Amino acid sequence: MERLRKIGFSKLTSLEDAIKKLDSHINFTSIEEIQTAIALNRILAEDIVSNIDIPPFERAAMDGYALKATDTFEASLKNPKTVKLVGKVEVGGFSDLEIDEGEAIRISTGAAIPKGADTVIKIEDTDIKDDIITLYTSLVPGKNISKKGEDIPKGKKILNKGIQLKAEHIALLSSLGFTKIKVRARPKVSVYATGDELIELGNPLEPNKIYNSNTPMISNLVKMYGGTVIRESTLKDDKEKIKEFLLNSVKDSDIVVFTGGTSVGSKDLLPEIMQESATILIHGVAMRPGSPILIGYKDKTVIFCLPGTPVAAYIGFLKFVGITIRKMLGCLKLDPRTEIFATLKNDVPVSSMGYIHHLRVKIEKINNEYIAFPIKLKGSGVLSSLTKSDGIVEIPPYQEGLKEGAKVLVKLFPK
């Protein structure tokens, strides 16, 4: 065991290599068919091809009169022409009248163009007295008419597999008549915090103990990233107990997440448990905070052991667990975070070369640009360094920090 602890960190894996190593152990979840109306935030598992034309029929793009364009030819304010009103058609309605030369029908925006008509003259370009309409402008055939299939022709691919569905996608799918659609099932995740020092919320705080904040944090991140938490618990530093929970969880979880006990102290039990019960892929990643991360798998379940300090656990989640959930879902965009460009307010030195650093910044919009203010902090346990900031700037390994005024890319915290 002492040997295992020592070899654990003798070589840290780069973030890139860690993601590559993990990649081949991630499987898609199954496909399920659900009602379109309740598909908000789900990931589409099929390309969507329209099987109708939008608009589904030739319709008026303006309120006015449908008629033959030839009846308007040469009409102008000085040389008006006239036609006879022979009927009316409303949105959703239908007229079986066929328009002849010299005739017109009153039509509302969105209503079907009656037979014989090939143009719509706007109401503003006409006058009416009894049933005689005076036309003050000349129109070409097709004017103010939306052609069948003009917006979306039948057979056109309109949404790509792998997009995350928002209100506008659900509206588009509904307009095309898709009652149900295929999405990927939410990955099932078991979440455990380990540590003798942890007190469960709702109990009095004992001396030398702290409240567990990791399971509520990780479980909510799982939801934000599209997974579902099937089990959540706080465990003591008890090797046999933790092993039992791990082995039970892999039976029905796509992902198991532990926090705590991943480093090289005498109470860091996860490396040993993982070596005995699963296959270790990565132990130690060259990132700050979050380096003592341990990743492995058993059968088809991916197992993440994140550091117990909350900020390290948060960043470990974003870089590994979140990406894994979204890969299982077949997302086109694996990292859901929005990125903005900003100008750095202060110099930021880095403490140790060879690590990718995750700098927390607060952003402010000043004079038509974003300014990024580094949040000063001590250690990776200080949760307020997250709640005070808006996002993260990544400083690549082997870069000697960042200079005041540098243009940086800020990855905003997930929403």
Add this chain to the structure above:
Amino acid sequence: MERLRKIGFSKLTSLEDAIKKLDSHINFTSIEEIQTAIALNRILAEDIVSNIDIPPFERAAMDGYALKATDTFEASLKNPKTVKLVGKVEVGGFSDLEIDEGEAIRISTGAAIPKGADTVIKIEDTDIKDDIITLYTSLVPGKNISKKGEDIPKGKKILNKGIQLKAEHIALLSSLGFTKIKVRARPKVSVYATGDELIELGNPLEPNKIYNSNTPMISNLVKMYGGTVIRESTLKDDKEKIKEFLLNSVKDSDIVVFTGGTSVGSKDLLPEIMQESATILIHGVAMRPGSPILIGYKDKTVIFCLPGTPVAAYIGFLKFVGITIRKMLGCLKLDPRTEIFATLKNDVPVSSMGYIHHLRVKIEKINNEYIAFPIKLKGSGVLSSLTKSDGIVEIPPYQEGLKEGAKVLVKLFPK
């Protein structure tokens, strides 16, 4: 009625004035207390002040030995000093040993500092043989120790009323022992689409009809903005029926949303219904798309009648309904959309002065900046103009469009 239709649009209200007019009719929802762990995305209804110190006790910031700093004075690689190992303290554990001169105790990161010790020497700066520890560096008192309350002192305000709770806030609240917190109740919203032309999803498409996409769109937007949909239906253009639904809905809804029938055609029944059954605040806003919007109230319920064309309804929601939901929730940030700066790819002319225009753009990250590509479209009914874009650029009234290369602010679609 003809008169009402005509006066309706004789004067359009500016977007700013419309929002001001609406403001005094918006009431906060009630406050409810919920479990912190399930508070994701809810809006905090109280300032949070820490009632404990974080850390709650003096603890080791490194793995090493706790001892008296004076025992390390003048120690160096060339002049090492020694102390005697007298015990061990783990995270979550406790040692009742009191450290004396010449003594040290093995300590893990996060464990409580034993009495008598005032510093922690890192394990890397020592050697041990049997119970004799050799010290190779000199430390000041307090080194490698996290002081009680250092991260968050008791009594400090740590979260502001009105923020939207994400995983990191839930973690922070948990670490401070907040089992329950106060949030604002979700505004209750009734959603109706009106129009004889609308076919409900799941039914065959009849000639000259279209599928209703507005209720699924609006209902999902309500959820995204923090409201709850208590009722949702598609109604024919039947004045008495619509009026009945309106009057029933105001009894238990904070907000009622209609789409369709808001303009000045003969089937546009909402202006008349609203005049008879409620108080009209605004009819017609100087914005494109979305100008034929109608806003009023009855008792404490705000009523929005959005245009029936889907893109106009979407933008009307973002500018009015969404903001109203978030005002009722007491949000600090009323518009949840993320804004990014981008460079416009093409000239964009505007068709009519005096209106605020909502230009849909696709954004791409090219050479360290965002480029905004205007999405060309016809009319406000084309939903694919939303699904093809990433956000909206607002062109102020009385501005003659935008030039290629202009720096624009893109409001990304809500997530």
